[in-house]
Amino acid sequence: MSASEGNYLHIVMPDQISDTRRNFGRFIIWGSAVLLILTVLLQSLDQSNFLSFGFENWRPTLYAYLFWAFCLCLGQVILYGEQGKRRLFILPAVLFVISVVIFPLIFALGIAFSSWNLSSPDGRQFNGLANVYQMWSDPFYWNALKNMIYYTLAILFEYIIAFSLALLLNTQIRARKFFRVAFLMPLMLSPVAVSWMIGKSMLEARFGPISRLARELGWENPSFFGSHEMARAVIMMMDAWTFIPLMMIMILAGLQAIPKEMHEAADVDGAPPWKKFWEITFPLMLPVSITAILIRIIFKLKLADIIINVTSGGPGGATDSVTSFIFREYRDRSNVGYGTFLAIFYLIIIVILMTILIKIADKWMRPRY
Amino acid sequence: MNKQIFHDTAQDLSFKPNWFFNRFLIYGVLIIWAFICLFPIYWTITTTFKAAPDVMKGNIVPWWDFTPKWLGLKSLGLSPNTIFVENTVREEFLKRFWNSTIIAFSSSTIAVALGSCTAYGLSRFSYRFGFMRNSDISFFFLSQLILPPVVLALPFLVLYKELALLDTRIGLIALYTLTVLPIVIWIMRDQFGSIPVELEEAALVDGLSLWKAFGTIILPIALPGIIAAFIISLVLTWNEYFFAALLTSSHAKTLPVMVASQTGSQGIAWWSMAALSFAAILPLVIIGIVLEKFIIKGMAAGAVK
Numbered sequence: 001m002s003a004s005e006g007n008y009l010h011i012v013m014p015d016q017i018s019d020t021r022r023n024f025g026r027f028i029i030w031g032s033a034v035l036l037i038l039t040v041l042l043q044s045l046d047q048s049n050f051l052s053f054g055f056e057n058w059r060p061t062l063y064a065y066l067f068w069a070f071c072l073c074l075g076q077v078i079l080y081g082e083q084g085k086r087r088l089f090i091l092p093a094v095l096f097v098i099s100v101v102i103f104p105l106i107f108a109l110g111i112a113f114s115s116w117n118l119s120s121p122d123g124r125q126f127n128g129l130a131n132v133y134q135m136w137s138d139p140f141y142w143n144a145l146k147n148m149i150y151y152t153l154a155i156l157f158e159y160i161i162a163f164s165l166a167l168l169l170n171t172q173i174r175a176r177k178f179f180r181v182a183f184l185m186p187l188m189l190s191p192v193a194v195s196w197m198i199g200k201s202m203l204e205a206r207f208g209p210i211s212r213l214a215r216e217l218g219w220e221n222p223s224f225f226g227s228h229e230m231a232r233a234v235i236m237m238m239d240a241w242t243f244i245p246l247m248m249i250m251i252l253a254g255l256q257a258i259p260k261e262m263h264e265a266a267d268v269d270g271a272p273p274w275k276k277f278w279e280i281t282f283p284l285m286l287p288v289s290i291t292a293i294l295i296r297i298i299f300k301l302k303l304a305d306i307i308i309n310v311t312s313g314g315p316g317g318a319t320d321s322v323t324s325f326i327f328r329e330y331r332d333r334s335n336v337g338y339g340t341f342l343a344i345f346y347l348i349i350i351v352i353l354m355t356i357l358i359k360i361a362d363k364w365m366r367p368r369y
Numbered sequence: 370m371n372k373q374i375f376h377d378t379a380q381d382l383s384f385k386p387n388w389f390f391n392r393f394l395i396y397g398v399l400i401i402w403a404f405i406c407l408f409p410i411y412w413t414i415t416t417t418f419k420a421a422p423d424v425m426k427g428n429i430v431p432w433w434d435f436t437p438k439w440l441g442l443k444s445l446g447l448s449p450n451t452i453f454v455e456n457t458v459r460e461e462f463l464k465r466f467w468n469s470t471i472i473a474f475s476s477s478t479i480a481v482a483l484g485s486c487t488a489y490g491l492s493r494f495s496y497r498f499g500f501m502r503n504s505d506i507s508f509f510f511l512s513q514l515i516l517p518p519v520v521l522a523l524p525f526l527v528l529y530k531e532l533a534l535l536d537t538r539i540g541l542i543a544l545y546t547l548t549v550l551p552i553v554i555w556i557m558r559d560q561f562g563s564i565p566v567e568l569e570e571a572a573l574v575d576g577l578s579l580w581k582a583f584g585t586i587i588l589p590i591a592l593p594g595i596i597a598a599f600i601i602s603l604v605l606t607w608n609e610y611f612f613a614a615l616l617t618s619s620h621a622k623t624l625p626v627m628v629a630s631q632t633g634s635q636g637i638a639w640w641s642m643a644a645l646s647f648a649a650i651l652p653l654v655i656i657g658i659v660l661e662k663f664i665i666k667g668m669a670a671g672a673v674k
Binding site for chain 1: 398425489493498509513519521528531569604615626628629642649657661
């Protein structure tokens with residue numbers, strides 16, 4: 001993560017910033033901030049029926065916030081000159097991420113401990129730890145979490161397939177471009193379209209081509225979403241189908257970065273291919289593999305589209321991922337509070353596990369001498 | 370007595386069964402996997418032109434075991450004899466298609482603009498915001514990748530309702546920008562890291578300002594990376610379903626939501642579903658074929674250090 005440290009641009013630009021300019025800079029930043037606070041105050045007073053200004057929504061606050069953000073960016077240049085221009089490179093993105101992630105997350109914490117049915121007129125009701133108890137005794141949520149573990153473990157198989165394909169693509173073959181494009185295709189397709197194309201039509205029990213093939217091979221009544229294990233496996237396969245290209249390309253890039261001399265030296269020493277793979281290629285590929293697997297895990301944890309569209313969690317919650325479960329929880333009961341609490345709980349688990357994983361991976365990736 | 374019956378001719382000696390077997394195996398596996406990757410697309414395209422009996426009988430090869438009909442495109446109002454006639458389905462479809470296009474393009478553009486500036490800043494200057502240094506800021510951006518969309522979905526539902534942004538394109542654009550921003554930063558950081566700092570130093574010494582040096586010298590060099598980041602963002606935002614399903618209802622509905630909403634109700638109208646799915650994947654299939662180089666470049670970024 002810190003590979004580029006020390007590669008900075010070391011140029012100092014002369015700057016003369018007059019007092020009037022500095023004052024003006026301060027004025028627009030603080031002026032717009034005051035404007036923002038005033039708007040928020042007025043709107044909250046209006047919201048709590050204290051005073052009535054006839055605001056229809058919180059748009060004015062949004063505009064005031066945007067104005068403040070703009071003034072803050074402008075103010076940096078006015079106040080700090082060259083240094084401010086440097087800040088301007090990252091300030092907009094920082095402000096953007098803070099306003100669409102950090103602020104909603106804090107807001108989400110507030111919602112998580114309340115019961116809020118969007119379709120009922122009562123609005124938000126704080127209900128303390130009731131959501132925690134509800135979650136604790138919700139077998140479907142725990143089931144969804146358990147499914148996520150299965151889904152994540154499936155990555156190992158995806159990795160093996162992706163690695164073999166990358167090895168094949170890395171050999172001397174004709175029509176490499178064709179194969180690369182063909183292998184890349186599944187990643188480009190929209191998961192929703194994929195769930196229709198494969199899940200709903202090709203796996204259709206009576207006349208989908210895959211069921212037909214299964215019948216040819218001697219499976220009497222192919223049903224892909226009948227039993228729990230089968231349905232889960234099919235979802236895993238469809239997701240693998242979409243995402244194997246991603247891992248494959250990362251691994252392929254790693255394979256191509258291995259210097260040829262390594263293999264030549266091994267050839268001179270007369271190493272058999274199998275040994276060459278285990279003792280040269282695989283260890284050298286370890287960092288790339290770990291990066292690829294970590295990225296794949298991150299994407300896997302968001303798995304939802306295919307499940308929502310193909311099985312909507314069934315049969316009996318066997319294919320539910322956490323995301324699809326919360327999606328249905330909201331769709332069926334429109335309970336924002338409980339759904340948000342489940343999501344926050346999921347986020348906490350993910351953050352803890354990913355931190356541990358990244359720490360372990362970091363240790364593994366460091367070369368051992 | 371011991372006369373050898375078979376002699377190895379020069380031709381026989383040059384035959385290496387091992388080598389041929391290997392070739393055969395490699396191409397065999399490659400072709401099988403290519404088939405697995407491409408068959409669903411082929412199936413969708415052909416199903417667009419099948420009538421119900423053809424679907425039931427499982428006919429696969431056009432003109433050989435079934436005659437193509439314009440059923441699928443007709444149901445979307447895009448077949449030759451319906452294209453000039455008023456058609457509500459087509460109106461609907463074009464509206465969704467247009468929504469998807471606008472949302473995907475604007476959010477990718479914004480993400481690439483914000484992301485390349487940020488990546489450039491992080492790769493060139495040392496910042497300090499309180500305790501946050503460059504690597505912390507980098508981590509702050511990249512860690513957004515871990516955030517599952519479901520955590521933001523419900524708060525945004527409520528927030529957008531209050532802000533009257535529910536079911537608007539702008540609302541979706543903001544969220545999509547957020548989802549692809551970490552990926553753009555990841556790719557662009559890699560790209561800028563490989564450009565030597567001496568270039569800007571020379572430019573600055575020659576009297577260019579910081580932003581001008583960035584715009585006229587660095588950006589053109591980083592263009593391949595920018596295109597890669599843009600295309601990957603485009604793919605992700607075009608295909609996004611989860612947020613669109615929750616946050617839009619009629620006005621700003623995107624194409625994936627339209628496809629998904631048809632699956633339940635019209636399970637039997639195979640040709641129309643196939644046509645719709647096909648239309649949803651077609652732009653990306655074309656992009657994938659034409660710009661494959663950039664996509665691979667983008668995905669490989671950061672894998673190799």
